[in-house]
Amino acid sequence: MRLIIKKNYEDCSVWAANYVAYCIKSFRPTPNKPFILGLCTGSTPLGMYAELIKMYKQGKISFANVVTFNMDEYIGLGPKDTQSYYYFMHENFFNHIDIPQKNIHLLNGLTKNYAKECQDYEDAIKSYGQINLFIGGVGSDGHIAFNEPGSSLTSRTRVKTLTSETIDANSRFFDYDISKVPTSVLTVGIGTIMDAQEVMILANGDKKARAIHHAVEGSINHMWPISILQMHQHSTIVCDEPATNELKADTVRYFKDIEKKLRPET
Ligand code: GLP
Numbered sequence: 001m002r003l004i005i006k007k008n009y010e011d012c013s014v015w016a017a018n019y020v021a022y023c024i025k026s027f028r029p030t031p032n033k034p035f036i037l038g039l040c041t042g043s044t045p046l047g048m049y050a051e052l053i054k055m056y057k058q059g060k061i062s063f064a065n066v067v068t069f070n071m072d073e074y075i076g077l078g079p080k081d082t083q084s085y086y087y088f089m090h091e092n093f094f095n096h097i098d099i100p101q102k103n104i105h106l107l108n109g110l111t112k113n114y115a116k117e118c119q120d121y122e123d124a125i126k127s128y129g130q131i132n133l134f135i136g137g138v139g140s141d142g143h144i145a146f147n148e149p150g151s152s153l154t155s156r157t158r159v160k161t162l163t164s165e166t167i168d169a170n171s172r173f174f175d176y177d178i179s180k181v182p183t184s185v186l187t188v189g190i191g192t193i194m195d196a197q198e199v200m201i202l203a204n205g206d207k208k209a210r211a212i213h214h215a216v217e218g219s220i221n222h223m224w225p226i227s228i229l230q231m232h233q234h235s236t237i238v239c240d241e242p243a244t245n246e247l248k249a250d251t252v253r254y255f256k257d258i259e260k261k262l263r264p265e266t
Pocket residue numbers: 040041042043044045071072136137138139143144145146166170
């Protein structure tokens with residue numbers, strides 16, 4: 001596991017955006033060999049999306065040969081719902097870059113057939129072979145995508161019921177009214193995320209410190225889904241200083257020391 005510790009949110013966002021651009025460019029994607037990018041929602045990736053849009057507008061990166069798969073969607077919300085993840089992604093990223101609409105994949109929250117929707121999503125990912133880079137955030141309870149504590153660590157795309165903690169945390173996008181937050185969602189599984197060639201998780205603020213502690217120093221446990229990253233061959237967590245508040249000083253020193261010696265391009 002790689003742990004990138006940056007001073008603040010802005011530095012994390014810039015680092016993550018540069019890394020995404022570096023991955024896409026070094027892959028040299030073409031229409032027949034697109035780069036497959038897994039994406040997430042939430043407030044954490046907003047800075048990274050803004051940076052990527054800036055880089056696109058400066059001509060530094062193109063998404064013409066990038067195919068995306070988003071992690072999750074609320075059941076009952078459609079593309080026109082301003083709280084849907086479809087809407088979020090278009091508003092905050094897709095509408096501002098050159099990605100063709102046909103390259104964008106999101107789970108359909110309005111589907112009547114959940115099992116088919118989820119299987120089709122898994123099949124669509126497999127049709128490209130593998131997701132090259134899956135970017136996610138993390139909940140304060142350690143959930144990744146919407147895989148809440150207790151989720152099977154080998155789970156695939158499916159329906160999940162949200163915990164009260166997540167409903168409460170996400171109510172800020174619903175006028176702070178928990179009754180407006182959908183209670184069930186479609187989400188890729190932990191196994192789906194783990195199948196990606198590379199996984200990058202973004203975490204900011206001391207609300208995420210406990211999850212980062214469990215991810216980096218804890219043991220692998222389904223009650224802290226993010227801890228499964230320890231089993232991935234190529235996982236990176238990008239976080240700010242406050243998100244390291246529950247790590248041992250030694251751990252922080254260790255990861256910072258490694259980064260000082262590494263890859264100038266990132
Ligand atoms: C939601 C999303 C997750 C995201 C999490 C954290 O639950 N389904 O993918 O990681 O929120 O969100 P935030 O970045 O706003 O803290």
